[in-house]
Every structure is written in C-alpha cells, then in structure tokens.
Amino acid sequence: MVSAPSLRRSQKVFQAARSDSEAASGPRSSMCRPCQPSIAAALLASTGRSWRGAGRYLLAMARFRLLDRWRRPAEVERDHTVFVFSGGSVRGAAQAGMLRVLLENGILPDEIVGVSAGALNGVYLAHDPTIQQVGRLEDLWRDVAEKAPIRGNLVRNVASILRGRSSFDSGDRLRALIAEHVPMEDLAEVSVPCHVGTTDAATGQVTWWTSGPVVDLLCASTAVPGVLPVVELADGSRHIDGGVVCNIPLRKAVSLAPTRLVVLDVAAKFAPAGKQTALSLMMVGVRAAAAELIRQQWLDVPTDLDVLHVELPTVDDAPDFEFGLVPELLEAGMEAAEAALAEWSARG
Structure with a gap:
C-alpha cells in the first residue's frame, strides 16, 4: 500500500x-x-x-x-458559411431580396466576400446580419431608385467621353449616397468578417481589404471603368471596380476554407447582340470576357463543397443603370432565393 x-x-x-x-x-x-x-x-x-x-x-x-x-470534449469541425456577393450594377438590388429569404430561413454568414454593388450589400449585412438590417438595405436601394446616383443621359455621356474625360460621371452623388447610408467609418468595425475586392488600376490585379475607410473602399469597388472615376486610396494606390477581374469572387471565398458557400449571383449573363451595332458588338466582347472569367472562378470550387447558388434570372430590359427597376429587382431576388432554397433542400 x-x-x-x-x-x-x-x-x-x-x-x-x-x-x-x-x-x-x-x-x-x-x-x-x-x-x-x-x-x-x-x-x-x-x-x-x-x-x-x-x-x-x-x-x-x-x-x-x-x-x-x-x-476533454472532442473537437468537432464547425460549419463555416461564406456568403459571396457578385457584382451586377443596379441588379445588386436583387441581392437585398435574396438576403431577406435567406435570413428568414436561418441561413447566416460566418464570413462575407463581395465586389462592386455586391460589396455594398455585403458590408451592410456584415455590420448587422439581421432581418432588420436587410430592411434598411432595401430602403437604401429604394433611395437609389429615387436619386439615380449615376447619370443615364446617353448623349451627355458620349459627349463627356469625346471631350477626353476619364469617366462620364463624377461619382459625387454615389459617394454621398454611400456615406449617408453606410453605418461605419472603417471596414474593420463590422460584426462579421468582410472582404471587399477592388482592382488595382496600375496592375490589373484584384486587391482584398478587411480594414480601411469604408466609403473610399466601396467607391473604389463600384467604380465601373469609364462610368465612374478611379479612386485613390489611403496608401496612394488607385483602384477601380472589383468586378472587372472577378465579378463572382469564388476563388477568394474558397481560400477561406468554407464548409458551405452561399452565392448571391446577380452578374450580367452573356447574350449575343441583337442589333449589330458597334456599341452592341463591343459590349458582346466585354460580356464574353467576363463570362469566361466567371467560368474560371467556378472551376476553383471543390465539387464536394456544399453550394447554395442563388442566381438572378435574366430580367428583360435591365440595363446596368436603369434604377427605376429596383422594386422589380427586389421582388425577383426573393423569388430566386425561394427557388434556389427549394432545389438545395431537395438535394439533401
């Protein structure tokens, strides 16, 4: 003993x-x-x-x-849901409708990735991922419909370009709208980690931000080349629309080691030109290149990864800056999310 x-x-x-x-x-x-x-x-x-x-x-x-x-309790792999917000100009309004359905069904983000209009929606949700915040985001888009932050006069726009200006809109109204509605000063203040993508105008490479002046970052990420001016950020670098390089930023999302991707896809779809004009053919080339870049992004998504793909169907007569379509797009986004959820649930 x-x-x-x-x-x-x-x-x-x-x-x-x-x-x-x-x-x-x-x-x-x-x-x-x-x-x-x-x-x-x-x-x-x-x-x-x-x-x-x-x-x-x-x-x-x-x-x-x-x-x-x-x-000791066994370590169990936790779910890690990443929301992916595509670009899509005014079609970004549909993402607000999608979010309403997703949150009502208990699907919430652990991390967020967004570019262009999707960056605006993503940052807004990251600040407060609740149904109430989605309602405020819908109000923001209704405000966009009323104030039309980008001029849509074709003659004036073409004249601006012919005069040698780098863009046909100053971006002042868009900046004022973002500053009025975004409820934070620095991107690091969000409740859910959020990655905003911009395109470096000097290198053509996408840059990802998780901190910095949020209004500047969102103005840069939404700066459609030729439409809105290049934005100079705090480090002196100049940036344009993040959707130029990756309009659906799947590669970045996959790098965050998710167990589930929720893709809010409002990117413009490729369509052949109807009337064969110089402008329409030029846009065909742009859309074809964008479609190929998106296809390459999808190839980086593991086949065994759980993906909920909420895709906005083609909306007739929906140009990039037709802000009067916002109410219709909000409704279309809700319908798209309901259909995607039904299909996703059926897969088990």
Missing part, C-alpha cells in the same frame, strides 16, 4: 519531469520513451521504493493522464 505523502511526493516529481519534457518538446507533447527511465529513477529516489514500485507510480500517472484526455 502506498502512503498518501509518498503519492503526493511522486506526483510532484512527475509534474516536474513532465514540465521539463514539455519545455523541451512543446506543450501537450506525448512523453517520449527515453524520458521514462529517468522519471522512474526520480520516483524511486523520492519514495525510497523499488523499481517495481516506481513503475506502479508511472502506470497510475498514465491512467490519470488518459482519464484527463477522455474528459
């Missing part, structure tokens, strides 16, 4: 030996076999017992260690 004082002395020696072992090999490392004889010798010296007695002490301590491990 081992006396209580002897057992306490043995435990102290064991703890000291284990601390020395962990200091050499790192915390929570298993004790190596070469260490065991020296610990047994220490136990022998402290208790005055035989080698057999020291071995019994070691066995008892090993049992304590196994019991401690057994009591």
Whole structure:
C-alpha cells in the first residue's frame, strides 16, 4: 500500500519531469520513451521504493493522464458559411431580396466576400446580419431608385467621353449616397468578417481589404471603368471596380476554407447582340470576357463543397443603370432565393 505523502511526493516529481519534457518538446507533447527511465529513477529516489514500485507510480500517472484526455470534449469541425456577393450594377438590388429569404430561413454568414454593388450589400449585412438590417438595405436601394446616383443621359455621356474625360460621371452623388447610408467609418468595425475586392488600376490585379475607410473602399469597388472615376486610396494606390477581374469572387471565398458557400449571383449573363451595332458588338466582347472569367472562378470550387447558388434570372430590359427597376429587382431576388432554397433542400 502506498502512503498518501509518498503519492503526493511522486506526483510532484512527475509534474516536474513532465514540465521539463514539455519545455523541451512543446506543450501537450506525448512523453517520449527515453524520458521514462529517468522519471522512474526520480520516483524511486523520492519514495525510497523499488523499481517495481516506481513503475506502479508511472502506470497510475498514465491512467490519470488518459482519464484527463477522455474528459476533454472532442473537437468537432464547425460549419463555416461564406456568403459571396457578385457584382451586377443596379441588379445588386436583387441581392437585398435574396438576403431577406435567406435570413428568414436561418441561413447566416460566418464570413462575407463581395465586389462592386455586391460589396455594398455585403458590408451592410456584415455590420448587422439581421432581418432588420436587410430592411434598411432595401430602403437604401429604394433611395437609389429615387436619386439615380449615376447619370443615364446617353448623349451627355458620349459627349463627356469625346471631350477626353476619364469617366462620364463624377461619382459625387454615389459617394454621398454611400456615406449617408453606410453605418461605419472603417471596414474593420463590422460584426462579421468582410472582404471587399477592388482592382488595382496600375496592375490589373484584384486587391482584398478587411480594414480601411469604408466609403473610399466601396467607391473604389463600384467604380465601373469609364462610368465612374478611379479612386485613390489611403496608401496612394488607385483602384477601380472589383468586378472587372472577378465579378463572382469564388476563388477568394474558397481560400477561406468554407464548409458551405452561399452565392448571391446577380452578374450580367452573356447574350449575343441583337442589333449589330458597334456599341452592341463591343459590349458582346466585354460580356464574353467576363463570362469566361466567371467560368474560371467556378472551376476553383471543390465539387464536394456544399453550394447554395442563388442566381438572378435574366430580367428583360435591365440595363446596368436603369434604377427605376429596383422594386422589380427586389421582388425577383426573393423569388430566386425561394427557388434556389427549394432545389438545395431537395438535394439533401
């Protein structure tokens, strides 16, 4: 029978030996076999017992260690849902409708990625991922419909370009609208981690931001080339629309190790030109290139990843800056989300 004082002395020696072992090999490392004889010798010296007695002490301590491990809760892989907000100009209004349906069904983001109009929606949700905030986002888009932050007069726009201006809109009204509605100053202040994508005008590479002046970042991410001016950020770099390079930023989303992707896709779809004019053919080229870039992004999504793809169907007569269509787009977004959820649930 081992006396209580002897057992306490043995435990102290064991703890000291284990601390020395962990200091050499790192915390929570298993004790190596070469260490065991020296610990047994220490136990022998402290208790005055035989080698057999020291071995019994070691066995008892090993049992304590196994019991401690057994009591620790097992680490379970947590779900990590990433919301992906595509660009899409005025079609971004549909994402507000999509969000209403998603949140009503209990689907919430753990992380957010967005570009262009999707960056605006993503930042707004990241600040407060609630139904009430979605309602405020819908109000923002209704305000967009009333104030038309980008001029739509074709003759004036063409004249601006012919006069050598870099864009046919100053961006002042859009900046004022964003500053009025976005409820934070720095992107780092959001409740849910949010990544805003912009395109570096000097390199053509996408840049991702998780902090910085939020109004500047959103103005940069929505700066459609030729339509809105390049935005100079705090570090002196100049940036344009993040959707130029990745209008559905799936590659960035996959890099965040998600267990589920929720893709709010309002990107313009490729369509052949109806009337063969110089402008329509030029837009065909732009849309074809954008469609190929999006296809490449989808190739980076693992086939076994859970994906809820909410896609806005083609809306007739929906130019990029037809702001009067906002009410229709809000409704279309809700319908698209309901259809996508039904299909997703059926897949199990």
